[in-house]
Amino acid sequence: MTLFLASDVFSHYAPIGVLILIAAGFGVGNLILTSVIGPHRQGAIKSMVYECGVDPIGSARKRFNVRFYIVAMAFLIFDVEIVFLYPWAVTFSSLGQGSELAPLFLGRMFFFVLTSVIAFAYAWRKGVFRYD
Amino acid sequence: MHQMTEKLLTLWPELVMLIGACACLLVGLSPSASTRKGPAWVAALTLITAAHLVIFSNAFNPDPLHGHGALAVQLDTVSFIKLAIIAVGLLLLMVASQVPDRLRQTIDAEQRAQRGAPFETGDALNGEFFAFFLFSLTGAMLCAGARDLVWLFLALELTSLPTYVMVAIARDRADAQEAAVKYFFLGAMAAAVFLYGFTLIYGATGYTQYDQIITYIHTLTAQGTPVSPLFIAGIVLAIVGVSFKIAAVPMHFYAADVYQGAATPVTAFLAFVPKTAGFIALLGLLSLAAPLGYTQLQPITWLLWTMAVLTMTVGNILGLLQNNVKRVLAYSSIAHSGYMLVGLIAAHAAATHPDAAPAQNALGNGTAALLFYLVAYGLATLGAFAVLGCVTHKGDEAQTFDDIAGLGRRHPMLGAVMLLSVLSLVGLPPMVGFLGKIYLFGSAFQHGFVWLVVIAVLNSAVSAVYYLRIIGACYFSQPNDDTQAIPVPARRIGAAVAALAALALGIAGNQLVDAVNDATITTTDDTQTVPAPTRHVSTNW
Numbered sequence: 001m002t003l004f005l006a007s008d009v010f011s012h013y014a015p016i017g018v019l020i021l022i023a024a025g026f027g028v029g030n031l032i033l034t035s036v037i038g039p040h041r042q043g044a045i046k047s048m049v050y051e052c053g054v055d056p057i058g059s060a061r062k063r064f065n066v067r068f069y070i071v072a073m074a075f076l077i078f079d080v081e082i083v084f085l086y087p088w089a090v091t092f093s094s095l096g097q098g099s100e101l102a103p104l105f106l107g108r109m110f111f112f113v114l115t116s117v118i119a120f121a122y123a124w125r126k127g128v129f130r131y132d
Numbered sequence: 133m134h135q136m137t138e139k140l141l142t143l144w145p146e147l148v149m150l151i152g153a154c155a156c157l158l159v160g161l162s163p164s165a166s167t168r169k170g171p172a173w174v175a176a177l178t179l180i181t182a183a184h185l186v187i188f189s190n191a192f193n194p195d196p197l198h199g200h201g202a203l204a205v206q207l208d209t210v211s212f213i214k215l216a217i218i219a220v221g222l223l224l225l226m227v228a229s230q231v232p233d234r235l236r237q238t239i240d241a242e243q244r245a246q247r248g249a250p251f252e253t254g255d256a257l258n259g260e261f262f263a264f265f266l267f268s269l270t271g272a273m274l275c276a277g278a279r280d281l282v283w284l285f286l287a288l289e290l291t292s293l294p295t296y297v298m299v300a301i302a303r304d305r306a307d308a309q310e311a312a313v314k315y316f317f318l319g320a321m322a323a324a325v326f327l328y329g330f331t332l333i334y335g336a337t338g339y340t341q342y343d344q345i346i347t348y349i350h351t352l353t354a355q356g357t358p359v360s361p362l363f364i365a366g367i368v369l370a371i372v373g374v375s376f377k378i379a380a381v382p383m384h385f386y387a388a389d390v391y392q393g394a395a396t397p398v399t400a401f402l403a404f405v406p407k408t409a410g411f412i413a414l415l416g417l418l419s420l421a422a423p424l425g426y427t428q429l430q431p432i433t434w435l436l437w438t439m440a441v442l443t444m445t446v447g448n449i450l451g452l453l454q455n456n457v458k459r460v461l462a463y464s465s466i467a468h469s470g471y472m473l474v475g476l477i478a479a480h481a482a483a484t485h486p487d488a489a490p491a492q493n494a495l496g497n498g499t500a501a502l503l504f505y506l507v508a509y510g511l512a513t514l515g516a517f518a519v520l521g522c523v524t525h526k527g528d529e530a531q532t533f534d535d536i537a538g539l540g541r542r543h544p545m546l547g548a549v550m551l552l553s554v555l556s557l558v559g560l561p562p563m564v565g566f567l568g569k570i571y572l573f574g575s576a577f578q579h580g581f582v583w584l585v586v587i588a589v590l591n592s593a594v595s596a597v598y599y600l601r602i603i604g605a606c607y608f609s610q611p612n613d614d615t616q617a618i619p620v621p622a623r624r625i626g627a628a629v630a631a632l633a634a635l636a637l638g639i640a641g642n643q644l645v646d647a648v649n650d651a652t653i654t655t656t657d658d659t660q661t662v663p664a665p666t667r668h669v670s671t672n673w
Contacts, residue, residue: 118154125161127254 070128077123081116085109142189142277145182145214146270152178153266160259165245171262172229172622178266179225182273183218186211212651213276213412213503220404220510221269225262226626227518228397231302232261234618257301264294265401272409281330281340284413288326288377291409292319295402303395305528311393318386319376326373332366333420342420349423359424368435370417377410378469381442388450391462396529397623399458400517403465404510411506414476415499422483429484436477437584444470444591451598456531457605460598461516464557467595468509471572474588475502478575485579498579500648501571507644508556508568511634515553516602518627519546525615533601538611545628546617547606552631556638558599559592564638571645 049056054064088109095102123129155178156171189211232238241255271290278284296319300312330340336359337345352359376383391399421429447467454460478498523546525535540547556563569592573585637644 115150115154118158122157122161125158125253 067131074120074123074128077116077119081113084112142210144189145185145218146273146277148182148185149178149266149270149273152181153263153270156263156266157259160256160262161253163251165242165251168242168251168256168258169233171259172225175225175262175266176222179218179222179269183215183222186214186218209499209503209651210276212648213408214273216503216507216510217269217272217276217405217408220507220514223511223514223626223630224397224401224404225265226622226629227400227514227521228261228265228302229622229626230620231395231397232257234620235302236304261298261301264298268292268294268298268401268405272405272412275409275412278413278416279342281334281342284416285323285327285330288374288409288413289323291406292323292377295398295406298398298401299390299394302398303393303529305393307393308395311390314386314393315390318383322373322376322383324373325376326370329366329369329371329373332362332369334366336360336363336366342416345420346423349420353423353425359428363421364431367417367421367432371414371432371435371439374410374413374417375439377406377413378472379407379466380439380469380473381446381466382439384443384446384466384469387466388454388459388462391465392456392458392531396458396517396521399462400514400521403461403513403517404506407465407469408506408510411472411476411502415479415502418476418480419483422480424484426481426484429480433477433480433484436473436480437581440470440473440477440584441587442470443467443473444588448591448595448598451595454598455533457520457533457536457602458517458529458531460602461513461520464595464599465513467591468513468557470591471569471588472502472505472509474576474581474584475499475505475572477581477584478572478579481579481581482575497649497652498572498575499652500645501568501575503652504641504645504648505568505572508564508634508637511630511637512553512556512563512565515549515627515630515634516557518623518630519550519553522546522620522623522627523615523617525612530615533605533609534612535615536602536612537605537609537615538607539615540606542611542615543617545624549627549631550606551603552635554599554602556631556634558596562635562638564634564641567638567641567645 054062088105092102092105092109095105152174156174159170159174160168162168162170235257237255238257241252245251268291271287271292271294274287274290275284278287296312296316299315300309302308333345334340337348339345339348349359349363372382375381376386379387391402394402418432421432426433444467447463447465447470451460451463451467454463475498479502480498482498519539520530520536523530523536523539523543525531530536536550539550552563556565559565559569573588576588577585
């Protein structure tokens with residue numbers, strides 16, 4: 001009985017369970033695929049921990065370009081925008097035809113997108129996207 | 133949902149401030165050199181517009197008590213706080229004028245641009261500085277309207293995050309970087325503490341909206357069910373965390389270092405804006421617990437009592453030991469938080485006593501006293517810091533008593549502003565600080581906190597020693613030849629206006645006091661019309 005109740009309560013988490021399975025399957029599947037069909041050429045650089053990253057030998061307090069942070073922050077502008085746009089787009093259609101809240105919701109999203117555009121314009125002018 | 137629309141309509145001032153901040157960012161990066169000087173003007177225009185919007189939206193308040201019909205516009209508490217923040221914000225803006233312009237980085241970049249090289253936008257800080265200035269003020273204004281824990285958290289962080297950057301960029305010394313890093317990490321820790329408190333409150337009640345939490349606690353007390361201890365723990369954590377913003381005792385350690393390291397105009401900003409936001413947040417948080425009643429809230433009152441006593445005593449004693457005027461003023465700022473906590477305790481006691489009648493005059497209304505004192509303290513401390521910001525010593529900021537020696541003789545106007553500001557901080561009669569302290573301590577006295585008032589008055593007497601040292605250095609020492617005034621007219625005008633306002637409000641402050649009192653009364657529960665004795669001595673705290 002308790003088990004039945006529990007399954008009832010948690011059944012709406014099923015999609016998340018499936019998502020976890022897919023995610024784990026994607027990771028494990030790719031590992032298996034590379035070991036089966038990969039070319040298996042070994043070499044000094046090839047067998048390092050990070051093939052194309054920081055050299056794992058020597059001091060860990062290595063300097064690297066501050067631009068990495070700036071690019072990460074510029075990425076955040078768009079990342080956050082998308083994160084907000086998706087749920088907004090999903091719920092907006094449920095407002096119904098001719099709802100008086102629709103202009104408000106649309107206006108808010110315009111305001112939000114505008115702030116991202118300003119952030120982008122600012123970053124551009126500030127020279128964030130100059131890689132020289 | 134309709135509530136949300138109405139809520140949004142009351143947010144026009146904040147929206148305008150955000151738009152103004154974005155405009156500052158863009159104007160500061162303009163290709164034309166004269167436009168690049170614009171952000172300060174954009175910020176001033178934004179603040180003035182926001183002030184008009186606050187008054188305008190207040191005039192169209194649906195509440196009949198202060199609506200269309202009223203001859204004089206009567207403010208509600210939130211509008212009053214917003215207007216106070218904008219008014220002091222305008223003075224702070226004048227004090228902060230030319231801060232980014234005078235940085236070596238900006239001067240070099242502008243000189244290169246004048247010689248025909250393309251302007252290096254990466255070196256421009258004009259837009260950023262004033263944008264963050266406006267963002268922080270917006271956060272403080274949002275705190276005033278916060279009726280939800282999540283909202284309050286975001287507003288508090290919007291107040292604080294820009295100040296970390298302002299500390300770091302406004303002065304080209306390693307001290308400023310150090311101050312910014314200290315301030316940032318300790319601020320993040322404090323945010324974690326009060327956010328943890330908020331989650332406990334949410335966990336104990338199941339709501340984040342103030343009204344729902346208050347209704348829930350009301351229902352519990354009506355049924356006689358004890359409230360979860362988690363709720364009290366949450367309130368305590370929230371109080372302790374927010375005490376970082378007001379620089380009160382368990383969280384005061386950063387104040388001296390950060391105030392010293394930051395550029396002086398930024399220090400003036402730090403001394404007013406986060407403190408105002410913190411006290412307003414505390415007023416809101418204490419209102420959540422108020423339905424529990426006086427006896428159940430004794431631990432909270434004790435906590436506030438201890439914090440108040442420790443804050444003013446620690447602030448004043450450490451203030452006596454300093455040789456750096458900025459550090460003295462930092463400890464004075466801590467001590468003043470202690471005085472304001474006295475008013476907060478009175479407000480708290482008034483809210484928790486069910487038989488308490490709304491105070492008929494400002495004396496006895498702790499909330500009004502606190503809000504009035506915030507303005508009084510803001511004006512005085514702003515004047516003092518602005519004077520320090522108007523002089524340099526060997527190319528660096530004037531900071532020590534030696535640096536400002538003889539300031540009053542060399543620069544009579546700066547000396548006079550310093551004198552008036554310091555007298556107001558001491559709390560001497562013609563100044564607004566005196567009036568403010570009367571209301572603060574008087575309201576606590578009316579609620580029976582006799583010992584607290586005695587300690588506060590003793591503390592004020594002790595503080596006079598280091599305040600008089602500042603006056604002594606200004607007027608009775610050999611002038612220091614290495615100290616020079618810098619040509620920033622707006623900063624001087626801001627300082628002078630603050631000092632004159634402190635004097636004028638001290639002489640004719642009744643108007644403002646009455647306005648604050650009306651503001652706090654009209655938003656409290658108006659059903660209590662039966663006059664009852666305002667004095668209810670329960671214990672001698």
